[in-house]
Amino acid sequence: MQTTWKASVMAFLIPISFLPSRTLAQAVPAKPAAPNIIFILTDDLGYGDLGVFFQSQRQKKGDNLPFQLTPHLDQMAATGAKFTNQYSNAPVCAPSRASFITGVNQGNASVRDNQFDKQIEDNHTIATMLKAAGYSTAAIGKWGLQGETKEEPNWPAHPSKRGFDQFFGYMRHADGHEHYPYEGLYRGKKQIWDNYTNVAEGLSKCYTTDLWTAYAKKWIVDHEQGKDAKKPFFMFLAYDAPHAVLELPTQAYPKGAGLKGGLQWTGTKGGMINTASGEIDTYVHPDYAAATYDDDQNAATPELAWPDTYKRYATANRRIDDAIGDLSQLLKDLNIADNTLVIFTSDNGPSIESYLPKGFVPFSPEFFASFGPFDGIKRDVWEGGLRMPTLASWPARIGTGKTIAAPSMLSDWMATFADAANIPAPARTDGVSLLPSLTGKGKQEAGQVYVEYKEGGRTPDFKSFEESRRGRKRDQMQMIRMGDLVGVRYQVKSADDDFEIYNVVTDPKETKNLATDPAYQKIQKEMKEKVLQGRRVDAEAPRPYDQAAVPASKVSKAISPGLSWQFFKGNFSYVVSEKGRTAEKKGASKLLNPAALTAPEGMVLYKAYFKAPQDGTYTFSLQTKGKAYVRLHEAELLDADFGYASGKEIFTTVRLKAGYHPVKIYALQKAGKANELMLKYKEEGGDWSSLSNKNLYFVK
CATH class of the missing domain: 3.40.720.10 (Alkaline Phosphatase, subunit A)
Incomplete structure (x- = not known):
């Protein structure tokens, strides 16, 4: 028997005690006027x-x-x-x-x-x-x-x-x-x-x-x-x-x-x-x-x-x-x-x-x-x-x-x-x-420095260009930069295609392809993984790697069931990024939900690893009374922020490799109001399950 959405929500409310009840006054230096x-x-x-x-x-x-x-x-x-x-x-x-x-x-x-x-x-x-x-x-x-x-x-x-x-x-x-x-x-x-x-x-x-x-x-x-x-x-x-x-x-x-x-x-x-x-x-x-x-x-x-x-x-x-x-x-x-x-x-x-x-x-x-x-x-x-x-x-x-x-x-x-x-x-x-x-x-x-693009033409046959790329057909292309290294792929046929790898600091003209050096095989693998982990499929711009399963991340430290959380106090009108912000309080919980009725105003950011039990297609759904946003790796998973209609259930489907996939769940809360966030998933042909300590893990 399937439980109702509200009953499921209340079962996953985080206890009030884990959130701060007040903020101590602090001397904060005046910020420069907005330019x-x-x-x-x-x-x-x-x-x-x-x-x-x-x-x-x-x-x-x-x-x-x-x-x-x-x-x-x-x-x-x-x-x-x-x-x-x-x-x-x-x-x-x-x-x-x-x-x-x-x-x-x-x-x-x-x-x-x-x-x-x-x-x-x-x-x-x-x-x-x-x-x-x-x-x-x-x-x-x-x-x-x-x-x-x-x-x-x-x-x-x-x-x-x-x-x-x-x-x-x-x-x-x-x-x-x-x-x-x-x-x-x-x-x-x-x-x-x-x-x-x-x-x-x-x-x-x-x-x-x-x-x-x-x-x-x-x-x-x-x-x-x-x-x-x-x-x-x-x-x-x-x-x-x-x-x-x-x-x-x-x-x-x-x-x-x-x-x-x-x-x-x-x-x-x-x-x-x-x-x-x-x-x-x-x-x-x-x-x-x-x-x-x-x-x-x-x-x-x-x-x-x-x-x-x-x-x-x-x-x-x-x-x-x-x-x-x-x-x-x-x-x-x-x-x-x-x-x-x-x-x-x-x-x-x-x-x-x-x-x-x-x-x-x-x-x-x-x-x-x-x-x-x-x-x-x-x-x-x-x-x-x-x-x-x-x-x-x-x-x-x-x-x-x-x-x-x-x-x-x-x-x-x-x-x-x-x-x-x-x-x-x-x-x-x-x-x-x-x-x-x-x-x-x-x-x-x-x-992040990442580009994907499709073009039917060719790189010009300029004498000043490297001979290997004069008149080279473009088609599906990708570029990713990691530190001093840039990976480039032209005429991409699949997610398994190798990147050409160049050190663009010492070799800005990209003359020496380092991909042939065995010492760069590890970075080759990382580039192939990152370009899949940092994007979402767009049917209006099809790619030959759209159906490739997103690789899981390695988790080297001990993990526990549940989620870590950070609370950011503020009167936010939209779901905000945590970058450059200091959390008011931090903790961990076995349960997924951002607020209790008497919680202070602000945003809760959950971090966890979703454990995909096997390679396959996974559908995720999000429903909230407030505003929320979810990332999987570095890709957008679900957006219930700008223009979101309260209570509407939204869906998305992704292909995942078996293993641990980092998830960030952002949720706004208003003072005295529960956000009532519900996040679920199902495998292809399977039943819906709520995201909780049964499938989410965090690094202690």
Whole structure:
């Protein structure tokens, strides 16, 4: 006879006595004021495109190779920090951007592969998190995660439905291929949305890099001079350059910068910004207009002029650089620079997918070595496709000229922004806070670096790339980094395929495959296990290893039946991550349930090992009166947090190897209210069983 859900719940209530009844007053040092946050994301800008990362090295070699100049970004690095080992979450824009916004890697993401314009999930985003903390929020530029609908502009995942107070920009992915929206010079007319209104008709001669910059400046000024001036703000500024059509601005960047100079929003139809005049697609930066280079590396032969294609590319990047200088000066003029955290980065490696007028030399990232000291470009999981040119500025908290070499991902910024804003990150977040690395205070937690992606093309046949990967077919790909070692798989056929293994610290170009060395067989096995333990199956992005059973973990210490628990006191509106938080109290229990009726307010985190008795398919279910979240290894198992309907039973199925599998169970509790959490499982063809000391074990 099956017991009712409530009867089962009451049987698993944890005794009140194990939870703290009061908290002793402690002297807590005042936390810094929450900063303004500006996250600047470029489109297809390579690690090697910035002076501070690679172009300055080319310039200093003295062999007359073509090089680009990025003085403002170089200055940002000199006065702040640069990340030399930060990765995008995917080697193409939509999944990379979605992972940044949601704080989850591609093993747990809902937007994967080439799912352009797919609806980003209705869950925690950086914007919803910061908005709940009192931030004003804005998204400007390229979105491409709205979900397709015939009822535009009522897209299911419009930025306003994902936490942004204001959106101004391109909604569709493909619109971002054109940088003159009104004229549609090479890719046809496009739509620019001011929240739910298409305003493209008033944007003649508006080059999008200028347009987004001018609007961003206007929004910041309006915020600082408006009714919400006391609120901190978060801005997601997503440039659509240098990707796609290599179009030129109308004129030189306006003189000056900041509040009174540089780009300005005029608000006049037909001249909406102060560069919306002159002739479109004509201005070449004077540093490149007459540039020459030694094409054959022979000093005895004449140098050649740069092809117009590369003058365009360098000008587009220089325009972004000028915009960063302009925005930086604005923050100073408004006296908010010291407590504004500014991040500059890209969404993936450099591209060959550039659209040009007829007769132009085709674009190749080889000309400037935009991929830097690596192999691979956009759509590759080699370092050149994933390593990002990331900079950070926060004068009040970050020292000058700092280099951060610890591996990280774009999905770490959600946890970082939460930490900076003095709020907890959602438990769903895969990332870790990078604040210790940025500020030099506290211990930096190691994060996850994992990428999976499918692409039908090939790695380009560039002479500068290793011969073994020139023209190499991609198909299903994976990349994982563990310490200094990176594992890469192309054309993955099964979970048993070996990784190529490279030490990317001593061998950034990935020339020596260590997988052939018997000494690396242990790490080979660990990589194969970790890529299965850190992901959940997504039917819309099928993988050849989806049906592989998740390996169990080795448990070297003595274990006992039951669960260990940690209690975190607080008035949380969502299920929070324990990372960076100190537990109020710890203990162990034989029973599973987070609270008694008189328990204090906060969150209980259970840790245990679920013992799978045999290889097979297991279905888990979760039902709660409050909010909860469950992880299995590093993968999301069950999410009853954001948008969860109280009391609804949710299910998921996974294939497991026999043995012990680590589980984390997060559950919120409100003062005086029992959460009534019920977590069950069954084997294929078997009966349901509650998770308890009969199948859960913890390390003493």
